[in-house]
Amino acid sequence: MGGGACWDADTCAIQQGYLTFPSEKMDAFLGYSCSEINAGKGDSEINMLCAESSVGGVDFTEYNTLVVPYCTQDVFVGTKTIAYDDGSTVNHMGAANTMSVIKWVFENFPNPSHIVLTGCSAGGTALPIAYDLLNSKLPNFLYSFLAVCPVSRLSLSDISPMLSCSYLQKYIVHYNGWTRSPPGMKSVQISTVADSAVYLTPTYFLENALSNWDPQPIMKKINFPYNKYKDDEEYSSLVWNHVLDRGPNSDKWGFITHNNDPISQMYYQYMGGMYAGDDDGGRLLEDAATSWWNSLSASLSYVQSSHKNMDTFIMDGEGHCTFGWYYAMQQSDFDDWVKDIVRERAVLGRTASSAPLFISAVILGSLVTLGAAYGRQRRATGVDEGILLAQEGKKSPKQKLQSYLVAASSFLSRFQEYPVTTGYLTIITFYFWTMLLYAGFAHPVNNPSLGPRADTLSSFGINNPTLIVYSSQLYRLLTAGFLCSGILAYGVVVITLIRQTRYIEKALGSSREFLVMGTVIMLGSNLIYACFAEGATCSPIATVIGLNALSILVRKKASSALENTTVPRPLCWTITVFVVSALFFPFNSWIINLTSAIIGALLGYIVLDLSQTTDSESTEVNHPTYSAKKPALKGILVVYAVMLFLLAFRIVRPNRVYMSPFLTGCDLAYVELPADVAGSFYGEQRRLEENAADDDDGGTLCAEFCVPHIAGRPLIWGADSYSGYSVSQGRCEENGYDTHVADKTFTKATYSVDVEIFTLSDNNDDQA
Numbered sequence: 001m002g003g004g005a006c007w008d009a010d011t012c013a014i015q016q017g018y019l020t021f022p023s024e025k026m027d028a029f030l031g032y033s034c035s036e037i038n039a040g041k042g043d044s045e046i047n048m049l050c051a052e053s054s055v056g057g058v059d060f061t062e063y064n065t066l067v068v069p070y071c072t073q074d075v076f077v078g079t080k081t082i083a084y085d086d087g088s089t090v091n092h093m094g095a096a097n098t099m100s101v102i103k104w105v106f107e108n109f110p111n112p113s114h115i116v117l118t119g120c121s122a123g124g125t126a127l128p129i130a131y132d133l134l135n136s137k138l139p140n141f142l143y144s145f146l147a148v149c150p151v152s153r154l155s156l157s158d159i160s161p162m163l164s165c166s167y168l169q170k171y172i173v174h175y176n177g178w179t180r181s182p183p184g185m186k187s188v189q190i191s192t193v194a195d196s197a198v199y200l201t202p203t204y205f206l207e208n209a210l211s212n213w214d215p216q217p218i219m220k221k222i223n224f225p226y227n228k229y230k231d232d233e234e235y236s237s238l239v240w241n242h243v244l245d246r247g248p249n250s251d252k253w254g255f256i257t258h259n260n261d262p263i264s265q266m267y268y269q270y271m272g273g274m275y276a277g278d279d280d281g282g283r284l285l286e287d288a289a290t291s292w293w294n295s296l297s298a299s300l301s302y303v304q305s306s307h308k309n310m311d312t313f314i315m316d317g318e319g320h321c322t323f324g325w326y327y328a329m330q331q332s333d334f335d336d337w338v339k340d341i342v343r344e345r346a347v348l349g350r351t352a353s354s355a356p357l358f359i360s361a362v363i364l365g366s367l368v369t370l371g372a373a374y375g376r377q378r379r380a381t382g383v384d385e386g387i388l389l390a391q392e393g394k395k396s397p398k399q400k401l402q403s404y405l406v407a408a409s410s411f412l413s414r415f416q417e418y419p420v421t422t423g424y425l426t427i428i429t430f431y432f433w434t435m436l437l438y439a440g441f442a443h444p445v446n447n448p449s450l451g452p453r454a455d456t457l458s459s460f461g462i463n464n465p466t467l468i469v470y471s472s473q474l475y476r477l478l479t480a481g482f483l484c485s486g487i488l489a490y491g492v493v494v495i496t497l498i499r500q501t502r503y504i505e506k507a508l509g510s511s512r513e514f515l516v517m518g519t520v521i522m523l524g525s526n527l528i529y530a531c532f533a534e535g536a537t538c539s540p541i542a543t544v545i546g547l548n549a550l551s552i553l554v555r556k557k558a559s560s561a562l563e564n565t566t567v568p569r570p571l572c573w574t575i576t577v578f579v580v581s582a583l584f585f586p587f588n589s590w591i592i593n594l595t596s597a598i599i600g601a602l603l604g605y606i607v608l609d610l611s612q613t614t615d616s617e618s619t620e621v622n623h624p625t626y627s628a629k630k631p632a633l634k635g636i637l638v639v640y641a642v643m644l645f646l647l648a649f650r651i652v653r654p655n656r657v658y659m660s661p662f663l664t665g666c667d668l669a670y671v672e673l674p675a676d677v678a679g680s681f682y683g684e685q686r687r688l689e690e691n692a693a694d695d696d697d698g699g700t701l702c703a704e705f706c707v708p709h710i711a712g713r714p715l716i717w718g719a720d721s722y723s724g725y726s727v728s729q730g731r732c733e734e735n736g737y738d739t740h741v742a743d744k745t746f747t748k749a750t751y752s753v754d755v756e757i758f759t760l761s762d763n764n765d766d767q768a
Contacts, residue, residue, distance in 0.1 A: 002121030002321065004267075005198065006073040007209035009084035011270060019090060021071050033743045034065065047324030049118070055329070056339035061743065062662070063116065064109065068101050068123070070094070075198070076126035078213035095218040098126065102133045111439050113459065114344050117192040120321035121263065124197030128243040131192050132222040135247050190247070191342045193254040195328065196321035198267045200295050201235040205271035222246075237299045244307045252341040253310040255300060256321070256328050259293055263320040268292040313337050354435075354460040358479055361430040369423030371412035373511065418502035420515045424482075425497050428540055432484045435460050443751055445708045446665055449585045451486025454536065454665030457587060463537050465530040466658035469650050477530065477644075481522040485538045485587035492577055496544040500570045504551045507567040508608075509625030516628060517603055520636060521546035525596040527643040529589065534655050536664035537589035539596070541581050546596030548574040553604025554626065586665070586709035607632045657731075666706035669716065670732045671725050673701045702732035702758045732758040 003022070006012035012019065029037055034050035049055065050065035072078055078092030115134060119127050201210075210230060219226040222243065229238050244253065257264075265288040304310050313334060319327050328334045415422040439456040446453060458464060461479025468476050484490035505514040522543045529537060548570045558565040578597070582590035608626045646652045658664050707715050712729070719727040732738075737758035744755050 001068060001070045001323075002119065002123040002196075003070045004073065005075055005122050005125075006090070007205070007212045009086040009088065012073065012084060012088060012090050013086065015073055019071060019073060022069055026069060034061070035740065036742045039741060045322050045326050047322075047326040047329060049324045052324075055325075056335055056337075056342045058116075058339075058342045058344075059660075060116075062660070063114075066101070066105065068097070070122060072097065073122075074213040074215075075122045077129060077215040077218050079217045080212065080214040082212055092213045094126075094213075095215065098130060098133070098218065099221075102130070102137065105134070106137060112188055113455075115188060115190045116342055117190065118195060118325070119197070120195045120323060121198060124194035124321070125199065127192050127194045127197070128240050129218060129222055131190060131251075132243045132246060134190060135251075136222070189344060190251045191253075192251070193256065193325070193338065193341060195256040195325055196258070196261055196264060197255065198264055199236050199255075200264075200268050200271070200292065200299065201233065202268065202272040203231070203233050204273035206231050206233065206235055208273070209271070234299065234302075237303055240303045240310075241306060244303070244310060249307075249309045251309060253307070254338065254341045255310070255312045256315075256325065257296070257312070258315045258317055258319040258327075260289060260318040261292075261320050262318060264296075265289050265292045268295075311337070311341070354479070357434050357438075358431060358461065358482070361427045361434075361482065364430055365423040365427035368412060368415075368426045369419045371408055372415040372419035372422055374412075418505040418511070420511045420518065421497055421502040421505050424518070425494065428482050428484055428490070428493060431460070431482050432490050435483075436487075442665075445711060445751055447486055447587065448710050449486025449489040449587065451484070451489070451587075453662075454587070455661040457483065457485060457538070458536065458661030458664065462587065462664070463526050463529055463539060463592070464658060464661065464664060465534060465647075465652070465654040466656060467661075468530050468647055469652055469654055470656065470659060472648070474644075474648065477523060477526045480526055480537065480539045481543055482540065483538045484540050485585060489538065489541055489581070489585050489588055492581070493540045493544055496548070496570075496573070496577065500551070500568050500573065501544055501547055503566070503568050504547055507551075507565070508554070510627065513608070513625075513627055516633070517550060517600075517608070518543065518547060520603060520633070521550070521596050521599050524599045524636070524640060525592050527640055527647075528595045529592040530647055530654075531643050531652050533589065533591045534658060535589065536587060536658070536661070537592050538587050539592055541577065541585070541588045542592040542596035545574055545578060545593050546600035549597040549600030550604040550608070551600075553601050554608055557604070557608075558610060584710070607636070663706060666708050667712040667729060668704065668731050669707050669712070669727050669729050670702055670704045670735070670737075671719070671727045672735075673703055673725070702735065702737035704732045704756045704758065705753050707753075732756070736760055 001022075003018045004015050006015040006019075032040070034048040038048045038051040049060045050063065051061060053059045053061050068076075070076070072092055072094035073090065074092040074094040076094035076098045078094045079096065081089065081091045081093065083089045117127050117131055117134075119125070119130075216226045219239075223246075224239060224242050229235055232238060268291070269288045300312055304312060313328060313331075315327060315331060321327065325334070325338075328338075412419075412422075435452060435456065439452040441447075441450060442453040442456075444450060451457070458467070460483055461476050462483055462485075463476050463480035464473075467473045484493060505511060508514050508517075522539060525542050525546060526539055529539075548568075551568050552571055552574070555565060555567040555569045558567050574597070578590070578593050581588040581593060607628050609629050610626055657668070716727045716729070719725055737760055739759045740756060741759055742757040744757070746753055746755060
């Protein structure tokens with residue numbers, strides 16, 4: 001929030017009404033949801049961003065919104081209580097409030113995926129500092145070092161100028177965007193939009209007033225050389241440059257202003273030491289507009305020319321900000337401008353932390369697979385690894401590296417009979433546990449397999465046909481095969497891989513053929529699910545089910561051709577896994593599990609062919625191997641190509657409701673409620689009750705909510721049986737309730753549910 005600023009007896013007398021907590025102003029909003037405030041604001045020129053479903057392509061109704069009140073009159077940076085000449089005492093302690101808010105944010109939102117910072121007037125002035133405090137607290141070892149680099153006793157520049165702190169901060173962090181996003185590290189996008197910020201700092205203010213706030217402690221926290229620049233008229237531009245240099249170029253910044261802002265002009269004049277009541281005040285008031293605009297334009301141009309991730313939106317005419325970009329949103333071109341600042345980046349962009357994690361996991365798994373296969377090859381050729389490992393004396397770097405590689409391959413050679421299984425286990429293990437470290441756990445009701453939320457699974461590449469088709473996210477057909485939905489699902493996959501899958505690979509006698517079969521099962525099941533199902537699903541369980549089905553059919557074929565076979569027949573375990581995952585793991589669809597089982601069975605029965613390998617010195621059978629029939633395999637791949645074509649060209653049309661990842665974790669349900677019931681749980685003075693009209697059928701309002709998959713049917717049955725209200729699957733809009741009026745979150749014990757309230761279109765005329 002904004003609310004002006006003061007720095008001496010005169011200005012604080014003018015701002016006297018803003019030196020206490022704005023209780024009257026805030027009380028008017030307490031108890032109302034964002035949508036209710038927007039619905040009841042009347043002619044007030046304010047806007048609640050948290051009620052806007054599309055601003056620059058961003059749905060802010062899905063964001064947690066935090067409003068920070070303001071009463072310290074120091075643009076949130078002060079650390080001083082001061083007694084002014086008129087006897088008044090003012091607590092310029094905004095920095096303490098700022099730090100408390102930052103601490104609260106990280107305690108309550110430890111794993112954000114996207115942060116949008118915005119502020120009006122004085123609130124906009126504080127944004128660079130708030131940004132840097134957030135930016136530096138996000139977990140990243142590289143940034144943690146560079147953040148304290150200027151005061152470090154270690155002088156890396158003695159080694160090389162390219163290792164100096166300033167070079168690393170500017171070129172490594174800023175231009176390459178490495179902060180918070182090296183491979184395998186957490187990545188959080190921060191978008192910042194300042195609206196009509198009081199930006200300029202005349203020399204008089206710096207020399208005579210800034211010290212009354214004493215911002216040095218908080219400026220030290222962002223490592224800004226305050227004492228060096230505290231008297232520099234370009235102080236604000238230097239702060240912005242400093243903060244932008246320390247942040248990645250992929251964090252976008254915006255500055256909104258009118259080219260004639262009376263409030264900013266007034267503060268520009270006051271900060272220059274001249275007030276309207278002074279002898280020269282009239283002259284300065286006339287000159288302030290031109291002087292202010294020339295200075296602001298020059299300063300913003302300077303910052304903008306130095307940082308390609310900063311842009312300005314200038315409105316022609318007179319005005320100042322209110323709340324929620326109100327005036328800017330009246331401009332037809334604002335949505336296109338703000339889109340580049342606030343929208344989250346694509347999957348291969350910096351905000352998709354899953355991209356570097358997945359790539360790292362695949363590289364690690366591939367190295368493990370190659371290492372195990374290489375170990376088998378070395379042993380087959382009779383290379384004595386002990387010679388290299390036992391070499392004594394000084395070794396060259398090449399010899400040391402060779403020794404390390406030999407030691408690694410020696411270790412991995414114990415997995416030589418099942419390298420593909422080992423590599424796959426490595427990938428899903430790395431990817432799963434880094435995901436949990438990144439996002440933590442959802443409520444067990446939302447994810448009974450004990451894993452993260454639906455939106456986290458979506459960001460890590462779960463198979464969502466809607467996003468595959470309408471957002472062209474075809475990569476999900478691959479990533480879903482390595483993504484476990486929770487600890488229980490991961491445990492099932494690991495047990496299956498260790499107890500059965502590795503022996504299947506060993507029994508087939510060819511890791512290459514096993515890799516081909518596993519890939520065909522994984523890709524095929526995900527393609528079929530994307531073409532014919534809806535919602536979202538992971539597929540590691542489906543993959544191991546498909547491999548088990550393949551093993552069962554291969555064993556049946558082998559039993560008729562061989563007296564003894566080592567191919568496993570895990571029928572009971574496969575059925576158990578199928579039933580348990582279908583009943584209790586909502587992000588492991590029975591459809592994809594069944595599809596994998598069918599594909600695996602077909603591969604085992606039609607595609608894989610048995611061939612017997614003999615020892616070169618004997619006519620006796622040494623061991624059986626299996627190879628794929630190329631014509632049959634090519635036929636399957638043609639079918640896959642057709643399905644991929646259907647998805648890529650949007651011939652398949654899945655339900656668009658699942659564009660919101662949250663909805664993939666639950667079933668939409670609704671209940672019609674009479675107005676008096678709605679009023680009883682919304683409060684007697686809620687606008688919702690005021691807007692609701694009585695109806696003989698009692699169906700004037702419709703409450704829509706999303707019920708976790710595991711609780712959907714019990715809830716519907718229980719509501720029908722005991723509450724007297726009929727809960728149905730579907731949406732309010734499908735039943736004529738097309739006017740959205742409010743949102744509300746209800747919490748019981750440890751569980752929360754979000755409810756959206758709709759009215760009939762016939763009630764539009766009754767809305768306030």
